[in-house]
Amino acid sequence: MSDKEVDEHSGIETTGHSWDGIKELNNPLPRWWLIVFWVCVAWSIGYWVLMPSWPGISGYLKGTRNHSERANVEMAVADLDAQRADATRRLLTAPNMEAIENDPDLQAFALAAGESLFGDNCATCHGAGGQGFKGYPNLNDDDWLWGGKLEDIRQTIRYGIRSGHEDAHISLMQAYGSGGLLPRDTVDDLVHYVRSLSGQEHDAEAAARAAPAFEVQCVQCHGADGKGDQSQGAPNLTDPIWLYGGDAATIRETLWNGRGGVMPTWEGRLSEEEILALAVYVHSLGGGE
Numbered sequence: 001m002s003d004k005e006v007d008e009h010s011g012i013e014t015t016g017h018s019w020d021g022i023k024e025l026n027n028p029l030p031r032w033w034l035i036v037f038w039v040c041v042a043w044s045i046g047y048w049v050l051m052p053s054w055p056g057i058s059g060y061l062k063g064t065r066n067h068s069e070r071a072n073v074e075m076a077v078a079d080l081d082a083q084r085a086d087a088t089r090r091l092l093t094a095p096n097m098e099a100i101e102n103d104p105d106l107q108a109f110a111l112a113a114g115e116s117l118f119g120d121n122c123a124t125c126h127g128a129g130g131q132g133f134k135g136y137p138n139l140n141d142d143d144w145l146w147g148g149k150l151e152d153i154r155q156t157i158r159y160g161i162r163s164g165h166e167d168a169h170i171s172l173m174q175a176y177g178s179g180g181l182l183p184r185d186t187v188d189d190l191v192h193y194v195r196s197l198s199g200q201e202h203d204a205e206a207a208a209r210a211a212p213a214f215e216v217q218c219v220q221c222h223g224a225d226g227k228g229d230q231s232q233g234a235p236n237l238t239d240p241i242w243l244y245g246g247d248a249a250t251i252r253e254t255l256w257n258g259r260g261g262v263m264p265t266w267e268g269r270l271s272e273e274e275i276l277a278l279a280v281y282v283h284s285l286g287g288g289e
């Protein structure tokens with residue numbers, strides 16, 4: 001169209017568009033805008049040539065740089081595996097706990113692996129921080145049923161406790177009452193004897209009556225002084241830390257029905273280095289010996 005209209009106020013040509021009497025001026029695009037526009041076009045062509053771009057039916061246009069995020073991730077994973085393999089080898093060949101503790105990198109590796117394995121496998125029974133519940137021992141204190149040395153902990157985790165594994169810890173607390181091993185009166189008296197060991201309120205006469213029964217029935221596992229025996233998993237009865245409870249009713253229940261907590265075996269379910277990392281982690285929780 002040749003009959004171009006010029007706006008009478010600005011003297012600039014219009015596009016011919018008009019809305020409610022408002023007319024659009026035909027100004028040129030700003031220079032900066034045009035520059036950015038052409039730079040983008042040039043950049044997109046360069047990108048297209050260099051980098052993977054158009055999808056095709058069987059594959060895609062790879063670009064001259066042959067760039068691949070997938071290959072980069074695979075390389076990073078291979079790198080990490082190599083680093084881990086090295087740390088794992090050093091962990092498994094460490095002669096003892098001191099050797100692991102004296103190597104800060106190795107210790108950090110074991111603790112990180114141990115912590116995450118603990119969350120996945122152990123926290124359901126022992127609590128997220130290993131604080132334990134009734135019947136599930138607290139792993140933070142220095143009171144150990146089966147021993148708190150790294151090797152003891154490793155052994156407990158590997159084979160479990162009354163787990164059915166042939167190398168598991170098996171000794172347990174028999175049902176003295178319901179199993180008919182002791183008369184009711186003696187069991188009742190023993191409750192007072194046990195409470196006397198940890199200095200709790202008790203009937204001294206009843207405790208004295210039970211002393212001979214304790215001597216005959218209990219000393220072989222809990223010791224003459226009641227301090228327990230880690231080789232048999234028999235708890236120390238003289239401290240304020242209880243696996244099941246130190247109140248009279250719970251002690252009576254323990255003596256009457258017996259106890260035998262079960263901790264599963266992890267051999268075969270976790271690898272040797274995972275078990276060792278867990279042992280290092282549990283040992284570090286505060287009470288390791």
Ligand code: HEC
Nearest residue numbers: 121122125135136137144145146147156161261262263278
């Ligand atoms: C199904 C529940 C359960 C799970 C899961 C479990 N445990 Fe245990 N664990 C127990 C019980 C119960 C005991 C105490 C057994 C006893 O009465 O002697 C125990 C005892 C232990 C002990 C011995 C404590 C001591 O005082 O000697 C250690 C160490 C331990 N567990 C570590 C672990 C680790 C590490 C894991 C994870 C790999 C784990 N447990 C998973 C139930 C569990």
Ligand code: HEC
Nearest residue numbers: 171172173217218221233234235242243244245259260261
């Ligand atoms: C064969 C060894 C053995 C003998 C004998 C034995 N116990 Fe035990 N006792 C244990 C074991 C093992 C446990 C821990 C059970 C568990 O971990 O589930 C235990 C637990 C206990 C507990 C619970 C402690 C807590 O922290 O809650 C009490 C109380 C106790 N025994 C008292 C006695 C008394 C009293 C006798 C004698 C009548 C006795 N035991 C005889 C092995 C024995």
